[in-house]
Amino acid sequence: MELVNLTRRTEIGSNSYWLKIGGKNLILDAGLHPKLEGLAATPDFSLVPAGKVDAIFVTHAHQDHVGGLPVLTRREPQARVFMTEPTARIADVMLHNSVNVMVRQREDDGITEYPLFTHRGVDFCAQAWAPRPVGKRYNLLGEPSQDDSEITFEFHDAGHILGSAGLLIRYKGRTIFYTGDVNFENQTIMRGASFPESGVDVLIMETTRGDSPVPPGFSRADEEDRLARGIRRAFERGGSVTIPVFALGKTQELLAMLWKMRIRGLLAHVPIYIGGLSTKITGIYDAFAASSIRSHPERRLLPEMAPDVRSGHESNTISPRKKCIFALSSGMMTEHTLSNIFCRKVLGDENQSLFFVGYSDPDSPAGRIRRAETGQQVRLDQETSPLTLRCHIEEFQFSAHASRETLRNYALLLKPSKVVLVHGDKPAIDWFQLALFKELRGTEVIIPEPGRPVNLG
Ligand SMILES: [Zn+2]
């Protein structure tokens, strides 16, 4: 049994791992790097022999896990692609959106390798998708199987975003569990992961939050109250609140939080604006409300919150009036996105508020704003001049990823013979390596170097 890390660097990037087991080639995730451009953003699929992959597994529909799938299926059209049904629905929307973004980047930024795939390429790719539910065991043909002499897989709810799943692979008495992105605690909509609690030999684990501890006394409920107070104070100052959010996951969690605030009497009925992609994805959350494991399954976010929908080219038609909430993507305020363009109207106005509710890469426009002091100049994109930061800024913590403490405890519970650390920047991986070395003496901790095969026994 062997694992090859197909990402190009040890970091949170274009997740993809090649697992060789029982004479079969399996690929776990096929992401695209959110910060890199062109072919450099894809995993190094050239390491995998073309036409020889038996199955591809997609843990969830975030770009860094599914964004490179059409590129991989072009090389491996024979491979069945397994994922949950909600992931398939969301991935279809995300990948078609990605084509539009790449076509625009080709025109605007001259990236001639773009688009890496076309709308037709996404449709071709989707023909190989075989959605399977969580909690049931299948062989690589996608047939139900309890036969331990053949490779079987089973998805387990990961609590990260709608459709997210960890992947349990069994073969001849050996078990490998890949967490994908996970959250063990309840968010506002998503319920915490329901992962196997024993019988795992090899654990392949995400490490996103390894570089930061949970602040003492932190609770999500308190954080939701703090957000409600923040919004009320912003309205009292006579302005609106702009919240850059990812279209997938954070937008829906935020809408659910706003709904909860409303029914608890903490927030009045105020206009809420979201983007077109966010709306499509929220519609999928609503479609699976009753059939997915989540809190408030009776609630439908779109009819309940009735957000006003604006697409990117309509960004000039909205302005930060009084007492509105603008929950706009992208979360990191990437150039040319709705949140980036809209923020030009917000940044220099001391009556306006800008709230951050998730992670921002330090090099992203959102990261630059978060680092800046009031009165400093901030550059939002390459084309326009910097703006002076005058608006009110607050930061909140609503991560969709497990805290490092809960992930460490999960590894301690399983006591696997090997732990493979993935999906983390260097300081995050270093923390886990040390923590597990100290507390799991019998376990080999592996950091898979890109392109180097690792023996899993
Ligand atoms: Zn994710």
Ligand SMILES: [Zn+2]
């Ligand atoms: Zn991820």
